[in-house]
Amino acid sequence: MYFHTSIEVGLLAQHMWTEKYDLHSHSTNSDGQHPVEDVAHMMSESNVRYWSLTDHDTISGWDAAQTAAEANGMVFIPGVEITCMPGLPAESSILELRNQERASDSWHLLAYFPSMEFQSEQHQQFKSWLAPLGEGRIPRMMTMIEKLAELGMPVDFQAVSARAGDSVGRPHLADEMMALGYVNTRQEAFDLWIGDGKPAHISRPQPSIVEACSAVHAAGGITSLAHPLYYCIDTETLVAFCLESGVDAIECFHRSHSDAYRFQLWSAAKDSGLSVTCGSDFHGTRYNQMPGRMAVPTMTLPPSLNN
Numbered sequence: 001m002y003f004h005t006s007i008e009v010g011l012l013a014q015h016m017w018t019e020k021y022d023l024h025s026h027s028t029n030s031d032g033q034h035p036v037e038d039v040a041h042m043m044s045e046s047n048v049r050y051w052s053l054t055d056h057d058t059i060s061g062w063d064a065a066q067t068a069a070e071a072n073g074m075v076f077i078p079g080v081e082i083t084c085m086p087g088l089p090a091e092s093s094i095l096e097l098r099n100q101e102r103a104s105d106s107w108h109l110l111a112y113f114p115s116m117e118f119q120s121e122q123h124q125q126f127k128s129w130l131a132p133l134g135e136g137r138i139p140r141m142m143t144m145i146e147k148l149a150e151l152g153m154p155v156d157f158q159a160v161s162a163r164a165g166d167s168v169g170r171p172h173l174a175d176e177m178m179a180l181g182y183v184n185t186r187q188e189a190f191d192l193w194i195g196d197g198k199p200a201h202i203s204r205p206q207p208s209i210v211e212a213c214s215a216v217h218a219a220g221g222i223t224s225l226a227h228p229l230y231y232c233i234d235t236e237t238l239v240a241f242c243l244e245s246g247v248d249a250i251e252c253f254h255r256s257h258s259d260a261y262r263f264q265l266w267s268a269a270k271d272s273g274l275s276v277t278c279g280s281d282f283h284g285t286r287y288n289q290m291p292g293r294m295a296v297p298t299m300t301l302p303p304s305l306n307n
């Protein structure tokens with residue numbers, strides 16, 4: 001006869017995986033395809049039990065999401081995806097390896113407020129902090145398009161939007177400019193027209209990761225660095241940056257990450273004491289995406305999210 005020792009049982013618990021969490025999704029409140037209610041329903045159909053709506057730079061979907069989660073038997077975790085300044089410059093060796101000219105021009109920080117009381121002072125304070133960041137995305141793109149038209153390069157906003165799998169940004173505009181023959185490469189679009197300080201560029205406020213972390217912590221929330229794959233930083237440097245900046249977790253289990261990259265990030269996060277989160281980054285069925293089905297080891301979830 002064989003008995004498990006308590007140490008063995010402990011080890012087993014550490015290796016339990018769950019697919020009940022999806023901590024990254026978008027609705028029509030930002031650049032998602034579906035209204036909050038439909039996202040909630042689809043999450044529930046995928047057997048998600050702990051769901052976070054993380055629209056870009058806005059918490060306007062929280063009330064509807066709370067109601068929809070309850071109606072679908074899920075726990076709603078209020079969340080948001082904050083557009084921040086890049087924390088570190090992309091590493092040229094990684095860009096080269098991936099045959100990429102540039103990394104994304106912002107870093108995304110996920111924030112979660114599992115114990116947020118709606119309409120509390122903390123809620124109001126965080127909402128006011130976030131407001132100026134959320135207003136910028138589409139108006140800014142429109143203004144850049146107006147400037148390009150004045151410079152003799154008309155571009156159709158809808159065509160730029162259609163290129164945006166995540167949120168609409170300058171890389172999509174650059175690609176459309178290339179398609180229209182105004183420039184030969186994405187880089188040229190940035191170097192001549194839409195890069196920082198160039199004639200058709202409009203800047204918008206972006207907090208640093210450190211600033212965003214403090215605002216979230218002051219409101220009783222926790223943070224997770226979203227989809228680090230996009231930033232082209234080696235894992236060790238990334239983990240050290242998160243520890244220094246007050247980031248609580250890393251989104252190791254993002255839809256875009258390969259199994260090998262998930263494992264590499266997860267091991268590094270675990271060794272350094274950072275938590276990990278998982279997210280489908282669901283934007284809609286139109287993009288061939290599906291909600292949920294994100295396996296994550298239970299023990300390494302942030303303690304405040306681990307039920």
Ligand SMILES: [Zn+2]
Binds near residue numbers: 108166226227
């Ligand atoms: Zn993102």
Ligand SMILES: [Zn+2]
Binds near residue numbers: 025
């Ligand atoms: Zn996202």
